[in-house]
Amino acid sequence: MEKRVKFRGWLLPLLLIAPQVVISAVFFFYPAGQAIWQSLFIPDPFGLSMQYVGLGNFEFLLSDKFYRASFATTAVFSILVTLCSMIPALFLAVIADRLIKGSGVYRTLLIWPYAVAPAVAGVLWLFMFNTRVGVVSWYLGQLGYDWNHVLNGGEAMGLVVVASAWGRISYNFLFFFAALQAVPKSVIEAAAIDGAHFWRRFWTIVLPLLSPTTFFLLVVNVVYSFFETFGVIHTITAGGPQQTTTILVYKVYSDGFVSQDLGSSAAQSVILLIVVGLLTVLQFKFIEKRVHY
C-alpha cells in the first residue's frame, strides 16, 4: 500500500527540498544560532561593546524567582487559553452542524472575531473591563463585585485568557465545523438505528473521528498561546500586576526591547527554544498515538 516515489540521482530531490531548507536556514537556524551566541554575552544596547559572561546570563535568570514563576504562569496561561478556545469552539461547531437553516449566518458571525488583531482585541477587552470606566466592571460593581485587574493577579490572568481565547474560538470553530461535515453520515445513521442517542454518538463516533483535527488544533493553539498572545498581554496588563501575567515570550520582549538587556533576552530565547522543542516531542510522542487518522 505504501506510496513511494523513486528518484533517479540526487539532484532533483535536493533541488525540491532546497527552498524549505533555505527558508529554515535563514529564518530559523541563523537567528537561533545568533541567539545562542548572544546569550553568552552582556552587550550594551548600542552594540558598541560586548562583555563575555559565559553562562552568566542563564545563572542570572534562573536565580530570579520571577523568571522561575514565569514558567508556571506560561503553563497555566497556555492550558487555559487552549481549553477556553477549543471547548466552546467544539460546542458551537456541534450546534451549528445540527442547524438546517441559517447555518451560513451563524458561521459568518462566529468567524468574525478572528479578523480582529490581537492588540485590538486586547484594547477592546480592556475598555470593557477598565476598572474605572469599563461597562462590564461597572455592572460587576452594581452586583457588589469590585473588579480590579490592575491589582488582582487572578482577575488579570482571567482577563488576558479570555481576551486571547476569544478571537481564537472562531479559528477553532472553522476547523471543527469542517471536520464535523466530513464525518460520514452513514456511520452516524447506523448508530442511530442501533439506538445510540446523540451524546453517545458524539462520544463514541464523532469525537474519535475528530481526533486528527483536535490534535492539530491542540498544537496550533499551544503555539498560539505561547507566541501570538503577546499583543493582548502588552495592551491589557503589560505583564502585571507583580508579573502574574508575564509569560516567557512577553519577558523576552520586555527585557530585550523595552529594557535593552539583549544578553538576558537572548538567553531567554534559548531556554524558550528548548522548552518548545521538548513540548513538540511530548506532543507527538504521547498525544499523537491516540489520534486516529
Place this chain on the structure above:
Amino acid sequence: MQKRLLGALAVTTMLSPIAAIAQTEVQFWHAFTGRLGELVAAQVEEFNASQSDYVVVQSHKGNYSETLNSGIAAFRAGEQPHILMVFEVGTATMMSAQGATKPVFEVMAQSGATFDADSYIGSVKGYYTTTEGEMLSLPFNSSTPVLWVNRDAFEAAGVDPDTDLSTWQNVGATLDALKAGGSDCPLVTAWQSWIHLENFSAYHDVPFASKDNGFAGLDTELMLNGEAQVAHLTAMGDWAQDGKFIYTGRRNEGGANFRSGECALFTESSAGYAGIKAEAEFDFDVRPLPYWEGVGNAPQNTIIGGASLWVMEGHDDPEYAGVGEFLAFLSSSDVQASWHQNTGYLPITMAAGEATRLAGFYDENPGTDIAVTQMTAKEPTANSKGLRLGSFDQIRGIIDEELEAIWSGDKTAQEAMDSAKARGDALLRRFEAANG
C-alpha cells in the same frame, strides 16, 4: 488638460531635488503626539522658515520607550537621526553609550551657534551634565510633580477648598474629611514611582540610591527602602486600603479620573496643565507637592521628569552645524517662554522664566509658576540633583510591581521596598557589567 498637468508634474519633479540639495537636512525623532506634537511641529516649521541653510525634518516615533528603542535600533543599522529625544529615565543608558552620541557642548562649540551653558536652570541642566559641568544633552521638555485640586469636589464633600495642603499630615486629615463627605476618589496619582519615591526622596533630601543617586559612579545601590520612604508608602498603603487613595495604573491613567471630575486630589506632573485646562469642567487649582513635616530636610527641591535631546554620532560636520543652529533656536527665550506657557513644562532657561513673568502670564494663570518655584527655591543637594541609574526603565517596572503589592495589601511597605532594592540592585550590577 491632462497633458498640462503632466507637464507641471514633470517640471516640479525636476525642480524639487535641486531645492533639496541646497539645504542640509537634519532628522529629529521625537515622542510627541496630540497637542504636544502640534507644538513641536510648529517649532520646527518656525525654524525652517527663519533661515534657508538647513531644513529640520521631525518625525514621531511612538512613546518615550519606543522612540529610544527606534533610535538604538537605527544606530545599530547605521541609520540614526541627528537628534533623538530621550526621556530622563534613559539618560544613564545614553551617557554610557560613548561613541554613539555626540555631547551637546561639543556640537555647540563646533557649530559656532550662540550657547551659554550658564543660562540654563541648574536643577534642569544638572540632570544632563557631567560632574564636570559639561552639557551632554539639551533639556527639552522638563516637568516636576505638583498637587492638582478639584475645588468643586471639595465643596461637594463639604471641605474647604482653601485648606492648607502643604504637608502630607494635612492631606491625610483632608482625605478623611473628603471620604466622610462622600467622595469616592479623594486622591489619585500618576507616575507613582516618579512622584512617590523618586521625587519624594529628593524633596525630603534622603537618598534614593547610593553614590549620589548614581551620579558618582556605576557601582550604585538603591536606598529606596529607607525609613522616610517606607513611612510614606505605609501611609499611602493605608489610604489605599481605606479607599482614600485610588490606584488606577502605572502611567497617567489617573488623569482621566481627575479630569472627569471624579477625584478631588491628583498628584501629577506640572505638564498635566494643558490637558486639565482643556478638559476640566470644574474649578481647579494647583499646589506644591505636599511633604511630611519633620521628615528629612523637607521641603528641599523636586526633580524633573521629561526628555532631553541627544545628538547622535556618525554624521557630517555641516549637518552638525545645522543641529547646533536648531538647538540654539530651541533654547532661545521666546521659543522657550511660549513652550512653557502652552504646555506647563518648565522653562529651561532663566530668561524664558523671566520673560513669562514679565508678560504677566503667572498673574493671569495662578499656580503655573509653582513648579518653577518648587524646583528652583533651594540649591539642589546630592540627594536632589536627580537620578542617574542604568536599566532604570526596568527598575521602575520593578518598583511599580512592588508598589502594587502595597496598594493591594499583599506586602508591607518595608517588605515591598526591600524586595525592590534586591531586584533593582541585581539589574544595576548587570548594567555595571555591560558598561564598566
